[in-house]
Amino acid sequence: MTIRHHHFLRLSALALGLAPLAAGAVEYTQVLPEKSAVAFTYRQMNVPVEGAFKRFKGQLSFDPAKPAGARAELEIDMAGVDAGSAEANEEVAGKLWFNTRAFPSARFVSTGIQPLGKDRYEVTGRMTIKGRTLDARAPASFRQDGKNAVFEGAFVLKRADYGIGEGMWADFGTVANEVQIKFRLVAAPAPDKK
Amino acid sequence: MDRPAAYTLTAIRLHWLVAVAIIGTFAVGLYMHDLPLSPRKLQIYSWHKWAGVSLFLLVLFRLAWRIGHRPPAEPEGMPAWQRKAAAAVHHTLYLLMLAVPLSGWLMSSAKGFQTVWFGIVPLPDLVAKNKELGDTLQALHMALNFTMAALVVAHAGAALKHHFVDRDDVLVRMLPFLKK
Numbered sequence: 001m002t003i004r005h006h007h008f009l010r011l012s013a014l015a016l017g018l019a020p021l022a023a024g025a026v027e028y029t030q031v032l033p034e035k036s037a038v039a040f041t042y043r044q045m046n047v048p049v050e051g052a053f054k055r056f057k058g059q060l061s062f063d064p065a066k067p068a069g070a071r072a073e074l075e076i077d078m079a080g081v082d083a084g085s086a087e088a089n090e091e092v093a094g095k096l097w098f099n100t101r102a103f104p105s106a107r108f109v110s111t112g113i114q115p116l117g118k119d120r121y122e123v124t125g126r127m128t129i130k131g132r133t134l135d136a137r138a139p140a141s142f143r144q145d146g147k148n149a150v151f152e153g154a155f156v157l158k159r160a161d162y163g164i165g166e167g168m169w170a171d172f173g174t175v176a177n178e179v180q181i182k183f184r185l186v187a188a189p190a191p192d193k194k
Numbered sequence: 195m196d197r198p199a200a201y202t203l204t205a206i207r208l209h210w211l212v213a214v215a216i217i218g219t220f221a222v223g224l225y226m227h228d229l230p231l232s233p234r235k236l237q238i239y240s241w242h243k244w245a246g247v248s249l250f251l252l253v254l255f256r257l258a259w260r261i262g263h264r265p266p267a268e269p270e271g272m273p274a275w276q277r278k279a280a281a282a283v284h285h286t287l288y289l290l291m292l293a294v295p296l297s298g299w300l301m302s303s304a305k306g307f308q309t310v311w312f313g314i315v316p317l318p319d320l321v322a323k324n325k326e327l328g329d330t331l332q333a334l335h336m337a338l339n340f341t342m343a344a345l346v347v348a349h350a351g352a353a354l355k356h357h358f359v360d361r362d363d364v365l366v367r368m369l370p371f372l373k374k
C-alpha cells in the first residue's frame with residue numbers, strides 16, 4: 001500500500017499558504033497510530049458487536065490558534081479490520097463487504113473544520129470506502145495530553161451508502177445499516193525546524 | 195416420607211415441554227455450527243440462544259415446582275441400585291438442564307457476542323471478551339451437551355425397559371395417555 005505522505009504534506013503546506021509557523025505556536029501534524037484508535041460498533045440481530053480498524057495512518061495540520069486552516073487526512077488499511085471474530089474478518093474482506101483486494105484502503109480527507117466552541121469542532125470532508133466517495137461529517141473534540149493533541153469523536157455511518165454488505169447482506173434485518181464509528185487520534189506536534 | 199401416587203399434570207407437561215424443546219435446541223445447535231456465514235446463520239444462532247435462555251427459565255420453574263411436589267415412589271420390587279441410578283440420573287439431568295444454557299451464555303459473552311433475548315432483553319456479559327476462554331467454554335458447552343444427550347438416551351432407554359420388560363407403570367405415569 002502506498003501512502004502519499006509527501007504529496008499530502010505538500011498539499012497541506014499549500015493549504016496553509018506556505019505560511020511559516022508563527023513563533024511559539026504549536027502545530028500538530030503526526031498522528032501516532034499506536035496511541036490512536038478507530039473502532040466501530042455494528043448490530044447483528046440487535047446484538048452490538050465491537051470491531052476496530054487496526055492499521056491506519058494519518059496526517060494533519062492543526063493549530064489550535066487557527067483551527068479554520070486545519071486539515072486532516074486518514075488512510076485505513078482495510079486488511080487490518082477486526083470485525084469481532086475470525087469468521088467475520090474473513091467475511092468482511094470479501095466482495096460483498098469491503099472487497100479488500102480491489103479496495104485495499106479507505107480514506108478520509110477533510111475539506112473544512114468549523115469550531116463549535118469549547119474545543120469542539122465539526123469536521124467535514126470526503127470519505128472514500130470501497131471506491132465510493134461521499135461527503136461526510138463528524139464532530140471532534142480537542143484536548144491536550146502532555147505535548148500531544150487528542151482528537152475524539154463519534155459518528156454514524158450508513159453502510160449501504162458505500163455498498164458495504166451487498167447481496168444477501170443488503171437487508172438490514174440481520175445486520176443494521178447504522179454503524180457507530182468512534183475515533184481517538186493522538187497527534188504529536190510538528191518537529192521543530194531550526 | 196409420604197410420596198404421592200402420581201405426578202401432577204403440571205410436572206408431566208413440564209417434562210414433555212422441556213424434553214421436546216431441549217431436543218429441538220440440541221438439533222439446531224448441531225446443525226448451525228457448520229453453516230457458512232450468512233444472515234440465515236446469524237438468525238439461527240440468535241434463535242438457538244433465545245430458545246436456550248427460555249429453556250433455562252422454564253427449567254428454573256420446573257425445579258421450583260419439583261421442590262414443592264415430590265415425585266411418586268418407585269414401583270415395588272425395583273432393586274435398590276436401580277432406584278439410586280434413577281435418582282442420580284434425574285438429579286444430573288436437572289443440573290445439566292441448567293449448566294448447558296449457562297455455559298452457552300458465558301461462551302457467547304467470551305466470544306464477544308452478547309445475548310439479547312428475543313432481540314429485546316440484553317443479558318449482562320459476566321465475562322469479558324477473551325478468545326481462549328471463548329474456545330474453552332465452547333468445548334465445555336459441547337461436552338455438557340453430549341453428556342446430557344448420553345444420559346437422555348440412557349434415561350429414555352430405561353423408561354422403555356420399565357414399560358416393555360418390567361411391565362410396570364413408570365412410563366405410563368409420565369405418559370398417562372398410554373393408560374388403558
Ligand code: HEM
Nearest residue numbers: 219220223224227243246247249294295298299309336339
Ligand atoms: C438447553 C439449552 C441448549 C442446548 C441443548 C444447546 C445445544 C447446543 C449444541 C448441541 C451445540 C453444538 C455444539 C457444537 O457443535 O459446538 C450448541 C452450540 C452453541 N450454543 Fe447452545 N445449547 C443450549 C443453550 C444455549 C444458550 C443459552 C446459548 C447462549 C446464550 C447457546 C449458545 C450456543 C452457541 C453460540 C453455539 C455455537 C458454538 C459455535 O459453533 O461457535 N446455547 N448448543
Ligand code: HEM
Nearest residue numbers: 212213216217260265284287288346350353364365367368
Ligand atoms: C431432554 C430429554 C429429557 C430430559 C431432560 C428428561 C428429564 C427427566 C427428569 C429430570 C425426570 C425426573 C422427574 C422427577 O422425578 O423429578 C424425568 C422423568 C421421567 N422421564 Fe424424562 N427426560 C427426558 C426425556 C425423556 C424421554 C424421551 C422419555 C421416554 C422415552 C422420558 C421418560 C421419563 C419417565 C417415564 C419419567 C418418570 C420416571 C419416574 O416416574 O420415576 N424422558 N425425566
